[in-house]
Amino acid sequence: xxxxxxxxxxxxxxxxxxxxxxxxxxxxxxxxxxxxxxxxxxxxxxxxxxxxxxxxxxxxxxxxxxxxxxxxxxxxxxxxxxxxxxxxxxxxxxxxxxxxxxxxxxxxxxxxxxxxxxxxxxxxxxxxxxxxxxxxxxxxxxxxxxxxxxxxxxxxxxxxxxxxxxxxxxxxxxxxxxxxxxxxxxxxxxxxxxxxxxxxxxxxxxxxxxxxxxxxxxxxxxxxxxxxxxxxxxxxxxxxxxxxxxxxxxxxxxxxxxxxxxxxxxxxxxxxxxxxxxxxxxxxxxxxxxxxxxxxxxxxxxxxxxxxxxxxxxxxxxxxxxxxxxxxxxxxxxxxxxxxxxxxxxxxxxxxxxxxxxxxxxxxxxxxxxxxxxxxxxxxxxxxxxxxxxxxxxxxxxxxxxxxxxxxxxxxxxxxxxxxxxxxxxxxxxxxxxxxxxxxxxxxxxxxxxxxxxxxxxxxxxxxxxxxxxxxxxxxxxxxxxxxxxxxxxxxxxxxxxxxxxxxxxxxxxxxxxxxxxxxxxxxxxxxxxxxxxxxxxxxxxxx
Numbered sequence: 261x262x263x264x265x266x267x268x269x270x271x272x273x274x275x276x277x278x279x280x281x282x283x284x285x286x287x288x289x290x291x292x293x294x295x296x297x298x299x300x301x302x303x304x305x306x307x308x309x310x311x312x313x314x315x316x317x318x319x320x321x322x323x324x325x326x327x328x329x330x331x332x333x334x335x336x337x338x339x340x341x342x343x344x345x346x347x348x349x350x351x352x353x354x355x356x357x358x359x360x361x362x363x364x365x366x367x368x369x370x371x372x373x374x375x376x377x378x379x380x381x382x383x384x385x386x387x388x389x390x391x392x393x394x395x396x397x398x399x400x401x402x403x404x405x406x407x408x409x410x411x412x413x414x415x416x417x418x419x420x421x422x423x424x425x426x427x428x429x430x431x432x433x434x435x436x437x438x439x440x441x442x443x444x445x446x447x448x449x450x451x452x453x454x455x456x457x458x459x460x461x462x463x464x465x466x467x468x469x470x471x472x473x474x475x476x477x478x479x480x481x482x483x484x485x486x487x488x489x490x491x492x493x494x495x496x497x498x499x500x501x502x503x504x505x506x507x508x509x510x511x512x513x514x515x516x517x518x519x520x521x522x523x524x525x526x527x528x529x530x531x532x533x534x535x536x537x538x539x540x541x542x543x544x545x546x547x548x549x550x551x552x553x554x555x556x557x558x559x560x561x562x563x564x565x566x567x568x569x570x571x572x573x574x575x576x577x578x579x580x581x582x583x584x585x586x587x588x589x590x591x592x593x594x595x596x597x598x599x600x601x602x603x604x605x606x607x608x609x610x611x612x613x614x615x616x617x618x619x620x621x622x623x624x625x626x627x628x629x630x631x632x633x634x635x636x637x638x639x640x641x642x643x644x645x646x647x648x649x650x651x652x653x654x655x656x657x658x659x660x661x662x663x664x665x666x667x668x669x670x671x672x673x674x675x676x677x678x679x680x681x682x683x684x685x686x687x688x689x690x691x692x693x694x695x696x697x698x699x700x701x702x703x704x705x706x707x708x709x710x711x712x713x714x715x716x717x718x719x720x721x722x723x724x725x726x727x728x729x730x731x732x733x734x735x736x737x738x739x740x741x742x743x744x745x746x747x748x749x750x751x752x753x754x755x756x757x758x759x760x761x762x763x764x765x766x767x768x769x770x771x772x773x774x775x776x777x778x779x780x781x782x783x784x785x786x787x788x789x790x791x792x793x794x795x796x797x798x799x800x801x802x803x804x
Contacts, residue, residue: 560708637676
């Protein structure tokens with residue numbers, strides 16, 4: 261435990277494989293970290309990477325495992341002599357889209373927790389949950405219900421305009437529809453439905469908690485315009501669904517004080533505030549310090565993702581990507597576009613066409629000029645989300661006129677796999693209104709951000725400065741920052757600007773960042789490549 265400066269805020273992240281905690285002081289400096297790894301520390305749940313895989317693409321995680329992990333994490337903190345009494349606020353992050361189904365018996369136990377027993381023992385004693393395992397974001401078993409929902413609204417475009425996304429199998433509303441249809445007794449016996457984020461808040465609060473607007477957007481149920489559940493969609497998905505969900509709230513909302521269970525057992529202060537918990541993506545946005553519309557973030561990992569904040573009247577509610585209400589300001593939209601084909605494709609090209617080192621990859625890269633002499637190359641190891649490509653292990657090569665060609669030479673492929681992907685990211689992000697402002701930057705995180713040549717190509721294509729940013733446990737950190745923000749907003753009885761409240765945090769984040777400047781002479785070449793991508797896109801999506 262590092263020396264703390266009171267007050268402290270806690271951020272928890274209930275992810276697929278672990279439960280993490282980060283504590284920060286009022287200067288947003290991390291003073292403590294800990295975690296519980298599900299597979300190794302709770303082996304009796306027999307999870308593999310935190311999950312159970314069942315038939316028909318069903319992927320779940322045990323609810324009791326989440327509960328036991330919380331007590332175990334707090335026991336670790338107590339052993340480390342963590343000063344619980346200095347914590348003024350707690351918020352959290354949960355893997356998005358996952359859901360928990362409470363019974364009336366579970367509600368009674370939640371509201372009458374006893375510090376003399378571990379949490380998990382109390383919930384094990386009766387049938388607290390109508391489903392023992394939570395459907396999570398990896399579940400892919402609801403295709404039928406996605407089609408039904410889109411048909412009900414006369415097409416996916418109408419659904420995207422209302423809720424910010426077309427229907428996705430992992431989205432909570434479609435999971436609920438499947439449960440209601442196939443196991444109506446379970447739906448009937450459910451008195452309350454939580455997201456994994458709000459479920460974790462409920463444990464701390466000792467009563468049902470409201471879903472925050474940002475995480476609620478990952479359900480295909482929330483109306484972006486009103487900030488409330490869409491009654492038409494909810495009635496279609498299941499009877500009395502709005503009552504089972506409760507009214508959604510802004511992400512900075514203080515839900516109440518911590519339950520006496522945690523005060524008596526661990527020494528938390530009675531006045532510790534519980535700020536609405538949110539999803540992992542919204543919290544990561546905050547953890548990276550994206551507090552306004554100026555900058556855009558790109559994560560180069562297993563999947564490549566571009567995300568940022570957009571004024572609500574500037575975001576385009578098209579089929580591609582997702583729009584969430586912002587966790588930073590409910591008047592803004594958090595726009596995110598995820599693509600499946602990220603680092604695996606780059607690694608594949610490196611193995612196939614070089615000596616399988618990044619040094620050799622870069623040496624080959626320098627054999628061709630920016631713009632790849634007009635050639636566009638697109639490669640998909642897996643079916644792609646944006647753009648929509650059904651095939652696996654497919655690639656496309658085009659000349660500058662937009663004509664398909666059978667084969668490019670090795671060096672054109674090496675440069676093309678980077679330029680094609682990043683041109684596509686820029687093109688689709690711009691369609692959603694997600695573009696950095698005039699003085700904005702591109703912040704890049706993930707494994708691919710360690711390669712300077714990759715960063716240079718990104719800077720040239722976007723014609724913006726590119727900065728590398730690595731934040732450990734960004735979702736938990738973002739939750740802790742949001743906890744402190746919600747606490748302050750509640751104290752001042754008004755909404756406070758993240759950017760103004762945490763200006764020192766942004767200054768510290770920006771100090772010492774490595775910056776890659778764009779080569780302005782490449783602007784026309786990459787605009788031509790983007791125009792070419794726009795021209796051939798119907799071919800890629802049709803012939804895949």
